[in-house]
Amino acid sequence: MADVTASPPARPIRDSGGTTLGRRHRREGILRAAGLTAILLAVGMLLLMLGALALSGYQAFTQTHATIDVPLEPDLIDAGNPAAANWRTVMRRAGEATLPGADAETLRTFRDILSDGAQYAVRDRVVADPSLIGTTLRIAVPLSDPYDQLHKGLVDRATPEANRRVSDAEIAVYDRLAADGRVGARFNWALFSAADSRFPELAGLRGALVGSFYTLAICFALAFPIGIGAAIYLEEFAPKNRVSDFIEVNINNLAAVPSVVFGLLALSVFINWFGLPRSAPFVGGLTLALMVMPTIIIATRASLKAVPPSIREAALGVGASPQQVVFQHVLPLAMPGIMTGTIIGMAHALGETAPLLLIGMNAFITAAPATPFDSATTLPTQIFIWADSPERGFVSRTSAAILVLLGVLLAMNALAIWLRSRFERRW
Amino acid sequence: MTLLAFLILFAAVVVAYMRNRAAARAIVAGGTPLHSLVGFHARFAALLVGLPVLVLIILWLLLQGVVIDRILLSGLPAEVRASGDGAVQLVMAEIKSLAAGQTFGTPEDWKIEAAARLTDLRGNFATALVATVAVLSVALAVLARSRVSAGFRARQGTERIVLGVMIFCSTVAVFTTVGIVFALIFESINFFRLVPLQEFLFGTRWEPQIAIRADQIAGQGAFGWLPVILGTIVIMVIALTVAVPIGLLSAIYLNEFASSRVRAVVKPALEILAGVPTVVYGFFAILVVAPALRSAGASLGLEIAPTTALAAGTVMAIMLIPFISSFADDALSAVPRALRDGSLALGATRAETMLTVLFPAAVPGIVGGILLAVSRAIGETMIVVMAAGLIARLTINPLDSVTTVTVQIVTLLIGDTEFDNPKTLAAFALGLMLFIVTLGINILALRVVRRYREQYD
Numbered sequence: 037m038a039d040v041t042a043s044p045p046a047r048p049i050r051d052s053g054g055t056t057l058g059r060r061h062r063r064e065g066i067l068r069a070a071g072l073t074a075i076l077l078a079v080g081m082l083l084l085m086l087g088a089l090a091l092s093g094y095q096a097f098t099q100t101h102a103t104i105d106v107p108l109e110p111d112l113i114d115a116g117n118p119a120a121a122n123w124r125t126v127m128r129r130a131g132e133a134t135l136p137g138a139d140a141e142t143l144r145t146f147r148d149i150l151s152d153g154a155q156y157a158v159r160d161r162v163v164a165d166p167s168l169i170g171t172t173l174r175i176a177v178p179l180s181d182p183y184d185q186l187h188k189g190l191v192d193r194a195t196p197e198a199n200r201r202v203s204d205a206e207i208a209v210y211d212r213l214a215a216d217g218r219v220g221a222r223f224n225w226a227l228f229s230a231a232d233s234r235f236p237e238l239a240g241l242r243g244a245l246v247g248s249f250y251t252l253a254i255c256f257a258l259a260f261p262i263g264i265g266a267a268i269y270l271e272e273f274a275p276k277n278r279v280s281d282f283i284e285v286n287i288n289n290l291a292a293v294p295s296v297v298f299g300l301l302a303l304s305v306f307i308n309w310f311g312l313p314r315s316a317p318f319v320g321g322l323t324l325a326l327m328v329m330p331t332i333i334i335a336t337r338a339s340l341k342a343v344p345p346s347i348r349e350a351a352l353g354v355g356a357s358p359q360q361v362v363f364q365h366v367l368p369l370a371m372p373g374i375m376t377g378t379i380i381g382m383a384h385a386l387g388e389t390a391p392l393l394l395i396g397m398n399a400f401i402t403a404a405p406a407t408p409f410d411s412a413t414t415l416p417t418q419i420f421i422w423a424d425s426p427e428r429g430f431v432s433r434t435s436a437a438i439l440v441l442l443g444v445l446l447a448m449n450a451l452a453i454w455l456r457s458r459f460e461r462r463w
Numbered sequence: 464m465t466l467l468a469f470l471i472l473f474a475a476v477v478v479a480y481m482r483n484r485a486a487a488r489a490i491v492a493g494g495t496p497l498h499s500l501v502g503f504h505a506r507f508a509a510l511l512v513g514l515p516v517l518v519l520i521i522l523w524l525l526l527q528g529v530v531i532d533r534i535l536l537s538g539l540p541a542e543v544r545a546s547g548d549g550a551v552q553l554v555m556a557e558i559k560s561l562a563a564g565q566t567f568g569t570p571e572d573w574k575i576e577a578a579a580r581l582t583d584l585r586g587n588f589a590t591a592l593v594a595t596v597a598v599l600s601v602a603l604a605v606l607a608r609s610r611v612s613a614g615f616r617a618r619q620g621t622e623r624i625v626l627g628v629m630i631f632c633s634t635v636a637v638f639t640t641v642g643i644v645f646a647l648i649f650e651s652i653n654f655f656r657l658v659p660l661q662e663f664l665f666g667t668r669w670e671p672q673i674a675i676r677a678d679q680i681a682g683q684g685a686f687g688w689l690p691v692i693l694g695t696i697v698i699m700v701i702a703l704t705v706a707v708p709i710g711l712l713s714a715i716y717l718n719e720f721a722s723s724r725v726r727a728v729v730k731p732a733l734e735i736l737a738g739v740p741t742v743v744y745g746f747f748a749i750l751v752v753a754p755a756l757r758s759a760g761a762s763l764g765l766e767i768a769p770t771t772a773l774a775a776g777t778v779m780a781i782m783l784i785p786f787i788s789s790f791a792d793d794a795l796s797a798v799p800r801a802l803r804d805g806s807l808a809l810g811a812t813r814a815e816t817m818l819t820v821l822f823p824a825a826v827p828g829i830v831g832g833i834l835l836a837v838s839r840a841i842g843e844t845m846i847v848v849m850a851a852g853l854i855a856r857l858t859i860n861p862l863d864s865v866t867t868v869t870v871q872i873v874t875l876l877i878g879d880t881e882f883d884n885p886k887t888l889a890a891f892a893l894g895l896m897l898f899i900v901t902l903g904i905n906i907l908a909l910r911v912v913r914r915y916r917e918q919y920d
Contacts, residue, residue: 063814078732265631269629283633292905294844296844387739389844390741390845419743420849
């Protein structure tokens with residue numbers, strides 16, 4: 037490889053007497069092999085990355101549940117106001133009902149095995165249907181993270197007890213539940229229906245998904261019209277002078293500014309000077325809009341340029357004004373290309389993390405935002421938070437969140453490709 | 464209330480549109496020909512009402528926070544106002560959470576009173592906004608209606624407004640650049656007031672821990688950016704050493720040797736690689752690459768830091784491969800067909816044609832692409848934030864842990880930020896440097912590419 041690139045330029049062509057044909061063909065073979073190796077390396081990296089993420093992420097799509105019996109005693113739960121009952125006591129009774137004859141130590145372990153969210157699952161069920169009070173409720177509740185890992189086979193029982201997160205006694209209680217047929221894995225709906233939590237088994241992406249949606253919606257609402265307006269002016273109406281040259285250079289440079297610098301702009305101008313709220317999808321969308329606008333402008337100008345002049349001349353010929361030509365004829369024809377560019381820009385915005393960290397969208401927020409002005413996270417910042425969390429359960433959840441993010445990105449890109457192949461016309 | 468203002472705006476636009484359309488139609492029905500089409504009269508009214516009111520609402524919402532804060536501040540006791548920026552901000556935050564109904568402990572009476580005043584102020588501002596919007600909408604709608612006449616040049620009016628809007632749109636990019644430059648320079652000037660410029664540029668220690676209390680002696684903080692920029696360069700060099708050969712060779716293969724079937728598979732794969740968010744690469748680095756490097760190093764008897772520059776560098780290289788490859792591919796494809804045909808016709812093999820004719824001709828474009836890759840490597844944030852270290856060391860050992868400019872910016876600004884603290888402002892000084900360096904490289908890259916293009920045209 038090295039000797040090929042170092043060969044003196046043009047010499048083999050001018051003087052073939054020194055080099056035999058076989059040698060020259062061998063050199064060609066070497067270059068070919070090196071190129072193929074490079075491509076295999078690049079594609080291999082992609083496959084390795086996707087494989088590693090899928091391997092660690094697929095486990096987060098299931099969550100181990102235990103089916104427990106909860107006696108809903110009327111003296112503990114007031115039918116008029118079930119939410120106010122002492123659910124810790126109810127869960128204590130549930131332990132006695134599920135593991136009859138167990139000693140106090142076992143019952144305590146039993147409550148540890150169940151997730152902290154178990155009592156809320158029971159509570160929500162009863163609040164939704166107060167007629168259950170007085171009966172014994174059979175309900176599947178999530179296990180806490182160490183036992184979830186145990187069920188998924190991620191905890192090696194052969195390791196010495198001191199190095200394990202679950203002790204032998206705890207495993208014994210878990211095994212008793214499993215032997216009763218009470219433990220089983222289900223699809224982890226909480227991953228999509230719950231917001232963030234400190235407990236991996238309860239943490240979900242809902243807040244991040246809603247936050248990302250608001251952020252992208254704001255970003256689109258700003259960047260799309262402004263980007264198209266700017267592109268139309270620069271492409272169709274701007275006089276060729278210093279000012280429009282300056283604007284053009286500006287847009288090209290802006291496209292190459294590191295994204296973290298946009299975060300600094302947002303922090304200093306939007307948050308510090310204008311006093312807009314921190315961690316809000318509105319500010320995130322504003323920032324990302326400034327970032328993707330150059331992409332949209334460049335894509336729009338390219339599509340406007342691709343519309344043949346005959347269309348413009350024909351429209352002008354029948355008496356349309358220049359603006360009518362653009363808005364009624366050129367723009368509709370350029371729209372597929374514009375949409376493709378915009379979707380690619382939006383996909384870029386969806387994956388962007390650094391500027392959002394600077395405006396505080398990496399906060400720990402346990403509820404999905406109701407409006408774009410509430411504190412929220414986005415998918416990539418949620419991935420960043422989870423990647424930083426020490427609990428084992430968050431490793432697979434981070435990978436799962438990445439798989440969700442990549443899935444959304446793939447869908448957006450597929451849409452862009454479909455739009456391009458379906459509507460784009462070549463003249 | 465803000466929603467109400469937008470609803471009024473929307474209603475006013477619709478009403479103005481309908482009224483002007485009806486009026487224009489009435490003139491046509493009366494037998495007088497209009498100068499402009501009916502639709503232009505209607506759109507003219509909608510724009511005349513919609514634009515100024517929209518601008519008013521946006522400006523109002525942007526400025527209202529600052530104005531309310533000023534008014535609230537002026538009503539606070541004098542000793543609070545004199546207690547320094549940080550303390551005042553704390554008090555303001557407390558009053559705001561009081562007004563939002565969150566009470567911690569037992570706040571002083573004047574705070575409760577201020578919170579009540581804040582709620583009142585907000586209510587008054589909201590009412591004032593709705594009232595102003597309503598009055599302005601009606602006035603503009605009346606004005607628009609009065610303009611309808613047979614001779615009114617509504618098309619020209621509409622098009623003038625639309626053109627103005629488009630000109631404004633195209634200046635947004637300029638405003639953004641100006642905003643970036645001014646924000647960075649403004650905060651950096653504040654920083655250089657606290658830390659001398661020569662200490663920042665030539666200091667060899669970067670320890671931004673600053674005393675929490677004014678009387679605290681320990682942890683004075685040192686702000687010399689040399690170790691930080693050196694770490695950035697180390698990671699950038701590692702990334703490019705891996706990415707440039709792989710990227711160039713794959714471009715050469717794709718351009719010259721690959722069958723169309725291989726291209727059809729590899730090109731989309733590289734595009735996927737280019738579209739993967741960098742936070743994903745960062746997680747890949749800590750999940751797979753860093754542990755693998757560590758165990759490989761352990762089996763060779765090498766001590767590799769968990770946040771080694773090598774891990775961040777190699778993962779960044781994966782990110783840069785499609786970038787360099789597509790740039791090189793474009794540059795090679797742009798070489799005129801005649802050069803390739805001429806070389807092949809003289810009996811050169813395809814490899815010889817590539818290496819002695821096409822590649823040298825494409826070098827300027829390739830160099831431009833590599834320069835852009837350098838600028839991306841320097842500005843890349845998430846990979847290094849997740850995989851590189853936090854502590855600045857003056858070392859070029861790739862096995863060691865180094866930090867980068869972007870890592871420092873993010874770590875200094877994560878969490879609460881106060882704008883009177885050198886720690887926060889240092890991030891802006893680093894940002895200014897980052898902006899200048901990447902801008903310089905980008906301009907250089909574009910120059911190189913442009914000069915090359917002129918060569919064959």
